Amino acid sequence: MAELKQVILMRTDLQMGKGKMIAQGAHASVQAVLESNKKLLLNWKRGGMKKVALKVNSQEELEELIEKALQDDLTALTIRDAGKTQVESGTMTCGAIGPAPEEKINKICGHLQLM
Secondary structure: OHHOOOOOOOOOOOOOOOHHHHHHHHHHHHHHOOOHHHHHHHHHHHOOOOOEEEEOOOOHHHHHHHHHHHHHHOEEEEEEOOOOOOOOOOOEEEEEEEEEHHHHHHHHHHOOOOO
């Protein structure tokens, strides 16, 4: 079986604090897990649940990457904030792709920098 991973795509243009970014990334990771294939999840768990946090520069870039992942039949989603702390309600803060085969994710996100 191919190595599996999940990526969290975090918008850097919003200037969120570290705690806010961690909370938003956790929302994205958990939601993607809840929407994923159960057999795939079991294999991902057995493999150590690899996750990588990557930088995106804008909402537009985030949306493009998520769309590419969806076109490749990967679990992919975005998170919108409730607006109670650092950003306005409805702001798209981050996204997640996977868990999925690492090679498929790398074709979409391999050019991005680590957080």
